[in-house]
Amino acid sequence: MVAHLLRLKLTLLRNGLRRSPWQLVGMAFGGLYALGLVAALVVALVLLRQADPGLAQTAVVLGGSAAILGWGLIPVVASAADLTLDPARFTTYAIPMRHMLAGLALGGLIGIPGLATALVALATVWTWSRGLFPALGALAGACLGVLSCIVLSKVVTTATASLAASRRFKDVSGIAFMVPLVLMGPIVAGVSRGISASAGFLPELARTMAWTPLGAPWSLGGDLAAGRPGEAAAKLLIALATLAGLAWCWKLLLERALVNPPYAGSGSRRGGKMGLFGILPSTPAGAVIARSLTYWLRDPRYAGSLVVIPLLPILLLFQGSQSGDYGSLTFAAPLAAFLLAWSISADVSYDNTAFALHLATGVRGVDDRLGRALACLAFALPVVLVFAVGHFVFTGGWEQLPGQLGLSLGILFTGLGLSSVVSARYTVAVPLPGDSPFKKPPGNVGQTMAVQFAGMAILALLVLPEVALLIVQLVTRDTLFGWINLAAGLILGLVFFVAGVRLGGRWLDARGPELLAQLTVNR
């Protein structure tokens, strides 16, 4: 039975790859990345063989504890648990619980994260191959550690299954996950500074961790090498008890989950709250604005990119505080303008086949384009203005404000016009409605890349006058060019905006059904 489950997992993996060659490419890239990481860690562990046993013990125990912690936390936060062997799918087959647990646990090893963890864990055997017993201890520890990793992640995903199935949790966790991801640089810098400041504390931490379930399995080899068989025996007991306890919890949870499938419903709410639909003008374009703005707030795929915007100046400020030069803050406004304007270039792709409603109601292309662009403009314009002005509050040098504003507004309006054309003609691969913003989207990666790069190149070309004027102002230090830039940015931007909305609208009128057909491919 265990072999059957393992074979099923492999077949599912292979058939998933067979569906599209791009999936294979994605897997290959993921594999290469993991391989690089694994190789680096394995080499480090091999080198640690020559190192002082105390240092090796500290590194192995802390690294191992971090691995177990990661396996426990990541599935919840990323809501990206591997559900190919979802126990709920086996409810109708009478599989004995023991076989099911063993099969699912071993199945968890198949896949990039499982294999990577197993390989790195086995490399610790080499680190402790300073004698027969240390090596055997490390081997037992590695097996126990890896199994603990997998069983812990199963316990966590089973326990939170009904939580994770609720739409609200998925929405929030997807957006919340964005914050640490964007702030990765500052976080890594802070943590590494903290660690280097308290290096003396690490061996102490490792000694303590070695007595906890997280670190116990990883400390066996080191303890035996240091000639402390008594401690090693005690830690082996801790590790065994941990694994047994986790397995028991998993069995209980699984037994309960199999007869109580996750309930993801939510209470019903009476109507009467029309939200933005009640405020904006009751024209087709007004309705499209209301719908788009509602989506910017409610759909995590849109809201995720909104979360990034306020983090942008924080990121630049942090960089400034590192180097003492806040010059990079200049980029906050143009960058925000670009990101926000470009974000609607995939608007129709985000709609997916829901776009059929626009087609069925016969809304004019211009109204569709204008509504989407104005919805984005409604918050992008204040954001860009605040960023541009805020930068000079920080650094002074107000004589550059007009030029900066000209460039930022030029990028914003031109970008919105260009996006209106792009999304009327081309679909790109984006996460499906309801999916996490991080999920790898289905669809044609090649076309997505081509559309994105070509679109950005054209945008760069269109805002060339504003960029040139800004450079001229920086060289000549003549504020007149700043004012010219402001006028140019506004006039050129508005011209491109209107032209883009009209051209996009005309294309949409002419090719709406073809666009819907392209969307149907990716649903």
Add this chain to the structure above:
Amino acid sequence: MTAPHPDPVAHAGPVPALSIRGLAKRFGGKIAVDGISLDVPAGSFFGIVGPNGAGKTTTLSMATGLLRPDFGTAVVHGVDVWARPLEAKKLMGILPDGIRLFDRLTGEQLVSYAGLLRGMERDVVSSRVAELLAALDLSQDAGTLVVDYSAGMTKKIALASALIHAPRLLVLDEPFESVDPVSASNIRAILDRYVASGGTVIVSSHVMDLVQRMCDHVAVVASGRLLAAGTVDEVRAGASLEDRFVQLVGGRNHTEGLEWLRTF
């Protein structure tokens, strides 16, 4: 729910509600629809039946302006769908099958959105939305996001979006799928009244009993071709619609196998 009659000429003669001629569509190497011609009389309750993959959805998509045909024309109340799409779409209410909705809106917002997109006044929209939701038993969930609706509720809210502008022709692809029996009979009552007051309804379905009871006309489609069309009594020719359908489409296998299924 009386349909507006913007075009008095169309009303005078026996202009069919929908007239399609030689519609054909090929997807890659597969011919999905192979030249279907059909007239749907105004004021009829028209059923389109066919096995899975017969081309029903493709045909209806081409007839309603959602999918461009390779060949053929579709004319709604005298207006060519592909030559004058905006005019034709004003006359039609469409419930497509297998497409998503803007499901991050509440039910009420979604139906209002459909109305506002068609350029209707806000007051008219809001009073019609309230009536439609009440008629479809959705008032209790008007403020719930459509993404949290059950499959049947989603179907009903899509139907409400198709009805909001009082179209002259309703094209409903699988309207009763996963709808509970009480709501289904409410929907049927609404559609019956709509037809009685001069509207035309086209439904596609695989449920023969339903079509036989509900519709006055029926067309049988299989492998992208029209096998039979006419009033229900003409098509079924004395037999039940289901038997006649199986006879027309073929493919009923009277296998003798599966004896072990009776041995336990």
